[in-house]
Amino acid sequence: MKIGKATVPRTAISTSDEHRIVVRGEDLCKDLIGKISFTDYFHLLVTGSRPSAAATAVLDATLVAIAEHGLVPSVQAARMTLAAAPDAMQGAVAAGILGCGSVILGASETAGRLFVEIQERMRSVSDIDAAALAVLREYRAAKKAIPGYGHPLHKERDPRVAQLFSVAREHGANLDFIAIADAVERQMPEAVGKALKLNVSAAIPAVLLGIGFPLQALKGVPILARTAGLIAHLNEELTQSIGFALSYQATRELVYDGELPAGESAESP
Amino acid sequence: MKIGKATVPRTAISTSDEHRIVVRGEDLCKDLIGKISFTDYFHLLVTGSRPSAAATAVLDATLVAIAEHGLVPSVQAARMTLAAAPDAMQGAVAAGILGCGSVILGASETAGRLFVEIQERMRSVSDIDAAALAVLREYRAAKKAIPGYGHPLHKERDPRVAQLFSVAREHGANLDFIAIADAVERQMPEAVGKALKLNVSAAIPAVLLGIGFPLQALKGVPILARTAGLIAHLNEELTQSIGFALSYQATRELVYDGELPAGESAESP
Amino acid sequence: MKIGKATVPRTAISTSDEHRIVVRGEDLCKDLIGKISFTDYFHLLVTGSRPSAAATAVLDATLVAIAEHGLVPSVQAARMTLAAAPDAMQGAVAAGILGCGSVILGASETAGRLFVEIQERMRSVSDIDAAALAVLREYRAAKKAIPGYGHPLHKERDPRVAQLFSVAREHGANLDFIAIADAVERQMPEAVGKALKLNVSAAIPAVLLGIGFPLQALKGVPILARTAGLIAHLNEELTQSIGFALSYQATRELVYDGELPAGESAESP
């Protein structure tokens, strides 16, 4: 069945024949294996060009910042999945990645969209704080959440934020989006009535947009990073399984508030 | 419900409070972000210790070697999934990762198990070729596939193999498992009647076991690597969608060999 | 880490002890196994009550209508995944389900939201066609797609639509949302300039909302239905594998439009 217009598939990423594999215009065996780091290769794969030194530093910093934060829900989901299906590590990784959604790690992408919108607004509203406030007010009017501010654990600024910004500064990356992210933080009390601080999900797009990483691929950074953390947890799970223990703990105080068969009292189950 | 014995979950990977995040005994913000590459961090996360220079080189080389090989089935599955659900990049990545199974990328792990078995055999059968042949014959007797040898496209040795081995040699990594992998290749004609050459799925465990990467986490390397390639393809898919074109092409010559409703001839549908 | 307010988990679906399992107030062994069809049980699980005869008929009809439509992209993705990972059927099913997104099967839910919006509009705009047109124009103004109309293969009304509507009529289900769906179809030329016909993704919510199936669970119906079709395809795949053949066919005309290493001509790869 034909869906949509394009019928001839095209790609600019890779081609190969029996003798060599070309990736983004380079020979995989001659130019890349042993000669480029995985981080730089990720940049080359996604953008089509090798990163500058500043871009490498920033991309590495974001991947390291977001890869691991303990037994967060997606790690729990992955470990429970591996406990149930220990032969299929790929399934457990997939279950963990499926938790990179709009509420949790997807904020990296939506915060990036917010910053780009503010940057565009600055063509007409030159003051950065005024532009930020104007866009924030539109989000509020449209009942859209402001992504990337506030954190359940880190009430002050998430400690990873300062570190990411400092990496970008040290390596001379473009800082325009950091300035926008800071302006949003300053305007939060005015816009939403609460002093919500920048969290790591806003810091990531702020520094990545500054190295030219594509907006629409932003979500790929936390996904790749978390995959590394998930593999570490799944390796630990294979040695010391806690998937079912997590599940047991999770329901120790579970309340059943549904109905019971006729004639049974609430105590019986 | 309590499944299994352990009821108190434990982990040695990460802990955090409001002020800092500890990963494998290091302070994420002070010691890691901006100070360690993503590859080294992956090694630290999985093994608990920072890699040697040789280990970094080998781990980078394997991640680069396996990340991308064009529109392989798992990439097609991911691009079709994104075309159908463009808002959920995590779902498309997950669909792609689910294709890292026993037949395709999982051979990295099973080939690693084969090599470890041959190494153990060498305690009693000191000649490496004899040990390899003995284990291969047991695989054949038990009707188990020999993982990591032969490739649909690369009839000669996969060009990535030599490059990976050369990275390991250059950086002074332990070469014991490369020797075993070579011995298996030499014994393939005797053992299976065909001169199947080492492919990248055997080269990866051969070099990774040489840097002490844990056997049970081997499958994590192609999974992490492919995630990078998948994100590049999904970024391309968002700009120039071919997911449905691939699906259309795939079925242009499709044969329906089932039944038709009574009274209809084969030509009618 | 505590995310959000609720800390004590609650559920009204099921509770159990060593001697019995209660589901939605009924004893699973005494009242349900052997005494209720899977379709009725699905209704009970989701809504908390057993369906009327009309609801059973409509729910069965929608599940049958949407379960199978040949080698659509999500089925291809699932079969490619099983070919690569034949030991993990759950992974292949998951890969197929991940293609139930906003573009493909998710239209059932979004079309349902459209119909509910039109129904609410009818409080102020009593004429059904006027209410439909008003809401359609708002969708256009907001650049939102109109879900559930048009089909790549069925240029006339999808043949499943009439059949679903006729089942609802025969069994005396509420027909209000069918009337709304028809009104939308009548207004499509005026609203979007094309006579796009109702497809199965609009017919499904039109009949399901008429039996009181919850709007937010609508997407569950195509997901459950497709799972049945996926299992049939995966069973066929285990006997007669075509996953890799599909992948091969898909790329026979693939065009590489990226760069080549310096000194190579376009013909060489």
Place this chain on the structure above:
Amino acid sequence: MKIGKATVPRTAISTSDEHRIVVRGEDLCKDLIGKISFTDYFHLLVTGSRPSAAATAVLDATLVAIAEHGLVPSVQAARMTLAAAPDAMQGAVAAGILGCGSVILGASETAGRLFVEIQERMRSVSDIDAAALAVLREYRAAKKAIPGYGHPLHKERDPRVAQLFSVAREHGANLDFIAIADAVERQMPEAVGKALKLNVSAAIPAVLLGIGFPLQALKGVPILARTAGLIAHLNEELTQSIGFALSYQATRELVYDGELPAGESAESP
């Protein structure tokens, strides 16, 4: 890239053109929608033929028996995933299905294989108990787990077992595999030293093999059934979210047994 021999994909499940959709030799709109239950359609899809009345009863009973058992690990994984990615119900369902692995629901298939092996052994060892014991001993010698016996909650026979067997008996289904399953239970003390009782994962293949359901598709039954339960839980999750509460509870007693940065004491984090 061509992997494997087959290059022309074939299927016997479905074909369609602009005017009609054929499934397993029947016209979807004329013969199936509104005229067949979802359970019977599932049977038709998988096996190619409509079920007998006994087969319908048994298939419905197994789907009902296994669809729901409260907040089991896979349901928790799915609810955590939806809480993190509420826009992508398909992702949360997929995460839940990925927990249908070898340890949890996959036992349906492996128990089915055990029963078929015992049936084949009965050609040479006519006594059913002797055949069961012989095969069980081979499993033990090969260090293979005996699937489908024992349950963390139901120390007596799982209450669903008797009910499933009684449905098969009432409807006159073939009872050969029930007899084999009972024989295995009788021989468990002799074979493994513990009186492990039949659980639902052994009862399901015992009754399904009796209606001719294909061995290799057995795992599809718990997968389809659980999908129904997952959708009910995800519908509840959208109304009353507990995904993050489950995750919070799961880690309240979490012990970090890894290292701390130099100079910090165990109490500080």
